[in-house]
Amino acid sequence: MNHAETDQWQEAAQHLLAVNRPEQAERLVRQHLAQHPRHAFAHVVLALTLFRQQRLLEADEAANSAIRLNPQESEAFYMLSLVQANADKAALAETNIREALRLSPINSKYLGTLAWILNATTRPTEAKAAAEMGLRYDPAHVECLTQLAQAQELLQQWDPLLSTLHYLVSLRPQSSVAHQWLGQEALRREEYTQAQAHYQEALRLDPTNSKVHQGLSQTLRYQSKIGRLAHGLNRYLTFVSEGTKNRVLRAWGHFFLILIPLSLLCIPLLLFLGFESLYWRLHPEVRQLRNRPAGAPSYLRETFYRYGAVVSFVFLLVAFLPPVIWIMLKLGFPDSALGPGLTGGLTILVMSIGQALKSAAEMPLPDKSPAGWLLLATLVLVASLGSSLWSALWPWGPPAVLVSNGLLFYCLVRGVPFTQAGRTLR
Template identity: 50%
Template sequence: MMPGTPAARWQDAVQNLLDIHRPEQAERLVRQQLALNPQDVFAHILLSFALYQQSRLEGAREVAQQALALNPTASEAFYVLFLVEDQAGQAPARAGALREALRLQPFNPKYLAAQAQLHLHQNQPAAAQQTAARGLANYPSHAGCLIALANALHEQQRWPDLAPVLQQLVAAHPTMPKAHQLLGREAMRLQYYAAAQTHFQEVLRLAPTDATALHGASQAIRRQLWIGRAAVWLDNYLTFISEGTKQGKLRAWGHFLLILIPLSLLCIPILLFMGFEAVYWRLHPQVRRLRNRPDQALPYAQQTFWRYGPVAAFTLLLLAWLTGIFWLLVWLGVPESSLGPGLTGGLTTVAMAIWAAFKHASEQPLPEKSPLGKVLAAALALALSITCASWSATWPYGPLGILGLTSWAGFIVFRRARAAA
């Protein structure tokens, strides 16, 4: 097909529309061509890809199969079918479509890059490395193969081999967001946080809505602050203990027993420190500019309250309930001296549970309603619980009533949480 012919022009126009993610316009243009030439195999392939970009998977699959019915050796139709089945989560059909595409064109770097990514998803980084290297043998600057190779080397922790691959990728594709994202990830691993921030901000310049780059840039800023580094270390250490004890690791249990008493004594200051660091970091001017928030405005304060308010309310409710429990044990005649070990272990467990709840809340979508009412009610419950436990004139009905009320409220919270899950 000669450049400049009508057929070449419409195909170029469709390709450009697909490249800039305007599949609806591409679909209209392809359907006009198919009305003139319904046997055009390449038009079917382009239409299938346009439907795939719109997540209309059934239509994309049907059109790709029509292209293969017209030409069973159309490897690109098999490739589009692979993309469709991959998004649909059909692993056997996905593997079969890619296998057929590679059978027809075994040296196509795009197909080899897809095969390498498939190996990575299957936790086979060595196979991914070999497949990507095959694609690069004839096309040394192919972006997909270089990205797959970099990810394979990263998974295998082959750090000396990774650096030249990343440099080759960014040299061949200096305006590709993924290249700078991988460089940012490697800089974070090497603890070059200023360089990592630069790379992630370059990704945001090229792709302003990239959520991974936004997270990476904000984390790089966080680790350039001493308070952020301390909080990250503490978070990683507590995660190691929490996850390790769940998995029965002796080392994690050893650390847990070692810090049991200090953690119980310092649980409240630690929680306050982590809460302060989280707010301080997110309100940092550089982080605010990353999120396109003006420095003088404080919308994040409201968002922080909405996000962590339910957890704070539950924490206050839990403390109110524990106050009633300890009062009940003393009232029943349990010696105060014997409560020491239980109090230590209980406070440690509560501190780690609260920390895990705050961490979970940070990963959830922002609630749609203000938790102010819940926080005030929980704070009132805690105040009443402490007052009743301390004021003997209210014994025994006051503390018991507050204990029953907080137990009922806790039951409601757990039932709603299970229903939401």
């Protein structure tokens, strides 16, 4: 094969990929393969062009073809690993990137990819070691630095993380992701002015990045006293809620300490959190930030889709109270005995609402409208109140509503994204 010809098609394909024209690069590579079908590296480049088009099955096949033609081609194993990682086949991806490293041990690109896979499978200690080894070979390797920062974040090594991020920005000052990360870290440290500066730079570099919009919006929120107060309250309630679930003794101590005050103040607290949320959304800078391109869904629609399921969840939760109280009274429980139960119930209700709102805010925007669930939950709440207050529906009305509400609540919790946790490879 003529080397000048080989260099020419490879350079042309790489240029087309660099200018984001993978379809044209694919055609060029296929033309070359028509004349040289056993050229292993050409199959690797073909896999790359298909990968860039998200045609993962075809890319997998092309990478395997390259391996069959040349089992010593480390780039083929690297390419196959990338494809499998993006197809959520983490174990296979790790096996193949380790094979690429066996064939070419001193390769920062392969070590960065291994670190990425290890981070994505929640093995930050191993990921950190792989990224640091890659940086020993190439101290300015961006992927290794990125994965080192990711591992440091997962390990909560905050000071080393900050140093890594500053070095990353010095190497890639035009990287929106690096500035976004610095903004996120400044926000965690409650350095709101610095966070705003980094998020604004990230927004300038990537105006359509929704995570940057969200981060900048949160920064503006916490710069006001009322926002910081709500943030502190939210953080405290989250500590108590998560701590009690994880059997943390200190959290249980706080739970019993605030049980009565929280139940007495639950309505004012909910009103305060609602007011703060509305105040934040109506802030002039936040409203300006939320001006989106034509064709984007309205903010009202986005809010309805994001929090509609949470409101349904709350309505169904509240709908349990009237029939439960009615049944307890019918069983002979004295009125005075209901106080502690209501106190605990209202406390749990407030904490559940706060956790659900927080989870919904962090989840991707649902595609499906929650209108059906919201209407159904409203009807159930009305039926719950009516069956408990209207004597004509006694004695079967309240128990029937309680059972049907329990079934609906179970279905909603099983189907709503904010109650599910999952992690996928990027």
